[in-house]
Amino acid sequence: MNIGSSFFASLARAAAVVALAALVKPVLAAEGVAQLQRFVASVHSAEGDFEQVVTSQSGRRPQEASGSFAYARPGRFHWEYATPYRQVLVGDGRALWSWDPDLNQVTVREMGDALGATPAAILFGSAALEDSFELAEGGEQDGLVWVDARPKNAESGFEALRIGFADGELSRMEMRDHFGQTTLIRFLRMRANPSLDEERFRFTPPPGADLIGEVPGGAR
Numbered sequence: 001m002n003i004g005s006s007f008f009a010s011l012a013r014a015a016a017v018v019a020l021a022a023l024v025k026p027v028l029a030a031e032g033v034a035q036l037q038r039f040v041a042s043v044h045s046a047e048g049d050f051e052q053v054v055t056s057q058s059g060r061r062p063q064e065a066s067g068s069f070a071y072a073r074p075g076r077f078h079w080e081y082a083t084p085y086r087q088v089l090v091g092d093g094r095a096l097w098s099w100d101p102d103l104n105q106v107t108v109r110e111m112g113d114a115l116g117a118t119p120a121a122i123l124f125g126s127a128a129l130e131d132s133f134e135l136a137e138g139g140e141q142d143g144l145v146w147v148d149a150r151p152k153n154a155e156s157g158f159e160a161l162r163i164g165f166a167d168g169e170l171s172r173m174e175m176r177d178h179f180g181q182t183t184l185i186r187f188l189r190m191r192a193n194p195s196l197d198e199e200r201f202r203f204t205p206p207p208g209a210d211l212i213g214e215v216p217g218g219a220r
Helices: 015-042 120-124
Strands: 045-055 063-072 076-083 087-092 095-100 105-110 133-141 144-151 158-166 169-177 182-192 210-212
Touching: 015 133, 015 144, 015 158, 076 120, 133 158
Parallel strands: 105 210
Antiparallel strands: 045 063, 045 182, 063 076, 076 087, 087 095, 095 105, 133 144, 144 158, 158 169, 169 182
16 A cells, blocks of 8 residues: 545635634644644554545546554554455564465565654654654644645655644645655544553464565564
8 A cells, every 4th residue: 555645725715814814824833733743742552443545646546445553652553454455564663564365475574764754653653753854834724734744855755745633633644655646544533542452563474474575583
């Protein structure tokens, strides 16, 4: 599954409304980055559901998916697609595991600094966001306060990221990669700082699975 981002335009309004918006906008702008920073500082673990839509510049039919997730900083997560087919992604702090049950194929690689400048760093990373991203205010739209983030590393695999918050709760991520493909993720029924079983962040390849990659020492 890939990741990317798009949209947005604003409508002209009466002069009085525009003048009022000009006064309010700095408050909304400051609130965006502030909500992101508070979220990263205070939410150390979470679980919930998600919906994902991937679109491309070619006009190909959007790819829709949904599933559930759980994470605990730093670097531990369980991201599982339920539709349109099952796929399981697990980070145990040392290794990144990907399992395709239909093929019974497991891919593994060392985590290292892989999360540093990726959208996943917002949820799973440990470093200060300013170390990996240039943050800017994205204003207010669709009832959410937005933050724009651009990776400082040109080889991060994506071009731009927008993060939407509602009253301090993460609601959406919109990402655009270097090929113009965009991904929208909606976070649903998200619970902050729950008690999570560590077993959710461990993965053992199923019997008979094809293993691609080398397992980092002690990852199992």
